Amino acid sequence: MSEKAATLTKKDFESDQIVRWCPGCGDYAILTSVQTVFAELGIPKEQLVIISGIGCSSRFPYYVDCYGFHTIHGRAPAIATGLKVSRPDLSVWVVTGDGDGLSIGGNHLLHALRRNVNLKILLFNNRIYGLTKGQTSPTSEYGKKTKSTPMGSVDRPINPISVALAAEATFVARSVDVFNAHLRDLLHRASRHDGSAFVEIFQNCNIFNDDAWIGVTDRERRDDAVIYLEHGKPMRFGKEGNRGIRLNGTRAEVVELGKDGVSESDLAVHDEADESLAYVLSRFAPPHFPTPLGVFRRVEYPSYQSSVAEQIRSAKEKQGEGDLLALLQAGDVWEVKR
C-alpha cells in the first residue's frame, strides 16, 4: 500500500499548506532541495519524518508531505532521539536554526551528536533571530548591531562546525541555501550516513540580516571566497583553480600554484577521517581563508539506536523473551495457605 518510492517526485512532498515564509527567504530554496532529495532517496514517504523546534526554519515540517512534528524551542534533537531509538525503521530529519539549535537547544544538539543517533540534522544558519524580529543570535558577529544590541553585540559568536566536531559528530558538513546542486548532493550523503549527520546550511534572512553570506554567494567573488572539500583530493580553489591550501603542521596557509615553486603536490589533501584537519578547516574564515563547503568529517562508528536495539536483542537471547508472571513472582516469595 505504500507510495511507490521509486516513482516519487518533488510534488509528492508538497503539503497542502500555504508556505508562509517572507518572500525572498532562503528557506524556500532549502525546502525545494529537501523535497527534491526526498523524492530521490528511494524511501517511501510514510517512512520519512521531520522534527523541528521553534523559529522560522522550524515551520519546515508543515510544508513537506511526510510525517512531521513541530515541537518546542531547542528540543527537536531530543524528541527526534526518542523517536529514532524507538523506531529505527524511520528516516528522521531534524530542522533547526542557529538560535534553536545552538542557543536554547545547544545541550540537546551536543548530546544527539556525541551519541551518534542516526538523525539528519539540518541547521539553517542566518546569524539572526528572525521569528522574533531581529535580535542577535549565537552566530551573529561580534559588534553586530541588532534590535537587542543597539550598541553592537558583545557576545563572541559560536562556530557551528567546530562545535559539531568537538561533540564527536561523525558526519559534519556545510552548504548554502542557494547552491542547489551542492546542497542536494550533501543531503544525499547525509541520508546515507549511518549515524548523526550535521549539516550547517548558510541561509539568508532578507528581512533582518540580508546578505549575511554575500561573500560566499556573490557570483563575482565566490570562486575566490569558497573552497569545496573533496575527499582524497588536493585542496584547490579560486576562479582559475590556481590557489590552494598548504599545511605546516596544524597551521594552514593559502598558496598560489606556480608561485615560489608551489606545485599541487605541496597542497594538503582532504581526508574526511582526519579529525585534526577537520578542525583546522572549521576555523577557516574570511578575509584570510576561503570558506570551506562540503564534508569536513565523516567517520563510521556504531549508531546509537542500533546499539540500543542490539542490547535488547542480546537480553532477549540470554534471558529469553520477557515472562511477566515470572518477573512479578521473582525474588523472595512466600505463600500463605488457607
Added chain:
Amino acid sequence: MNVKQLESLETVVVRFAGDSGDGVQITGDQFTNTTAIQGNDLATLPDFPAEIRAPAGTLPGVSGFQIHFSSNEIFTPGDQPDVLVAYNPAALKANLRDLPPSGTIVVDVDAFEARNLTKAGYKSNPLEDGSLTAYRVLAVPLTSLTVKTLEAVELTHKERVRCKNFFALGMMYWLFSRSLDATLAFIADKFKKNPKFVEANSTALKAGYAYCDASEVFQTRFEVPPAPQAPGLYRNIAGNEALALGLVAASHRAKVPIFFGSYPITPASEVLEQLARHKNFGVVTFQAEDEIAAVTSAIGASFGGSLGVTATSGPGVALKTEGIGLAVMVELPLVVLNIQRAGPSTGMPTKTEQADLLQALFGRNGEAPVAVLAPATPSDCFAIAFEAVRIATKYMVPVFVLSDGYVANGSEPWKLPRSLDQLPTIDVKFHTKREGFQPYTRDGATLARPWVKPGTPGLQHRIGGLEKADGTGNISYDPDNHQRMVSLRAEKVQRIVQDVPDLEVFGPKRGKLLVVGWGGTYGAIHSAVRRSQAQGLSVAQIHLRYLNPFPANLGDLLKSYEKVLVPELNMGQLRMLLRARYLVDAVGLNKVQGMPFKVRELMARIQEMIA
C-alpha cells in the same frame, strides 16, 4: 546455661541507626525480607541523608532504617521504635528522642570512645553518666566481638570491622526469633565473587545470634507470630520497584513497548535502574542529558507509537513543564512519575513531602489539564503505574503519578497476581484507515484523537505546539476554534471520571468528621481513624488516589459530615482544591518536616476536632 524466656509480642518497631557507611540500609532490608518471609505484616521507613558518606560519627551522617512488624494488619512504619540499634554515639543522639521510656537500646560499646562522643556532641558518656536509666540498655562490644570472631578469616582489620552490621543483625534475629536462612542465602549471592567475604559475613551473622544465646545480657527473646494474611503468593516490595514493575506489566498487557527517558535524581533514580534490567521485555531506557530531554525524548517515542514515560522529582518536573504542555497540545500519551521530595528548590532530597500537587495540576502555561494519580502505599505503586498507562493510552493524554520519598523507599508485603488474567486489559488500537482520516477527529466516548504511527501509509500528517484546527489539526489562530479546543482538552480529562471508581468510605456513612487524604499518607491516616473509631469516635476516612479528575462521589461525601479534616505533608494544597471546588469548610493538618505523619499526631487532631 542460661534459661531464656520467650515472650510473645503482637507488634514491634525496630530502628537501626549508624553512619551512612555502616550498612544500615542493607541490615534493614535483610531484617525486612526475613520478617516478610516469616509471615508478619510489615511497613518500613528508610531515612538517610543526601550525603553519600558524611563525616563518620557526626550527626549529619546518621542513616536510619525503621521496620514495624506485627502479627496483625498494620499500615505504617510505626511512630516510635521499641528497639533502637545504635552503632555509634551520633546515632544514639539523633534517635533517642523518638524512643519511649522503657524502650530497648542496643549499642556498640566500642564506638563510645572519646573521639566519637565529642563528634556527636556528648560531654560525658551516656552509657556511664546515668542519662539512659529510663531505658533498657544492652551494651555490647559489637566491634571487638566481630573482629575477634573473624580472627581466623584472612581479612584486614578494617574489613573485619565492616562485618559488624551482620553481627548486629544476627543478634536481632535471635532477639526476635527469626531464621538466618534468607540472609545467609543473600550473603552467599551478594559476595559470590569473593568467598572470603561470604565466610566472614556469614560467620558474623551466626556469631551475633550465638552471642545472644550465650550472653547473660540477653535474658528474654521475643516472638511475633505470623499475621493472618489472605491466602496467596506474597513478596515484599518498595514503591519505586513496584512502579517499575507496573510499567512493565502495563506495557506487556497493552502490547506497546515502553520508552523510559529519565535523568538521575533522588529519590526517583531507582525506577530507571530497575527498568534498565528489564530489556528482555523490550523496555528502552534512555538516560537523557537533562530533565527536558528526558521528557521530550519520551514524547518523541510516543509519537512513534511507544509508550513514553519519564520519572523525576519536583525540581525535574519544573524543567519538564514545557514538554508536558506540548504533550497536552499534541494529545499523545505520556506518563510522568514525580517521586516528590521536600522543596522548594533542591530542598531536602532524601526527605518526603507532598507539596507538588498544585504543580502537577497547574504548573504549565495556558490551560493545560492532565490526569493526576497518586499511590497510597508502596505496593499500590504497581496498580497506579498500570492505571496511568491505561488512562494515558485510552485518552491520549499526559498522566502524572505523584509518589513520594516515603512510598518510594518504604516497603510492605504485596499480594502477587496468580495469573496475568488478574491484571486489567489495556486495549490500544493504532489508527491505520485512510478513509476520512484527520489527526484531530475524536472518539465519541473518550474524546481521544487517533494514535497513528509514522510509517503508516497514506496517513502522513503534521502535529505541533501551535493551536490546532479542530479536526484537521492544521495551524489555526481562529478565536472560536481556540475556545473550542481549550474546552475539548479540558472535557477530555474530565471524562476520565467514567473510569474512576467511586470512593469507598472507611467508617460511618455520615457523622461528625471525615478525614480526607491523598497519596502516601494513607497508612498513617487509616491507622489513626481506625483507632479513633475503636475509641468510639464518629470519624470516617476517604482516600484519594485520583486527584484529577476527582471521583464522582467526592462532593456528596464531603457534605455528609459535620467537619472535614485534610491531613497533608504540605501547607494545604488538596484542602485548597476541595474548598474551591466543593465549597466545604475543610480544615488542614499540615506537616512539612520531611517525615511522614505519626499516627498519634493524627489521632490528637481527630480528637480535638470531634471534642
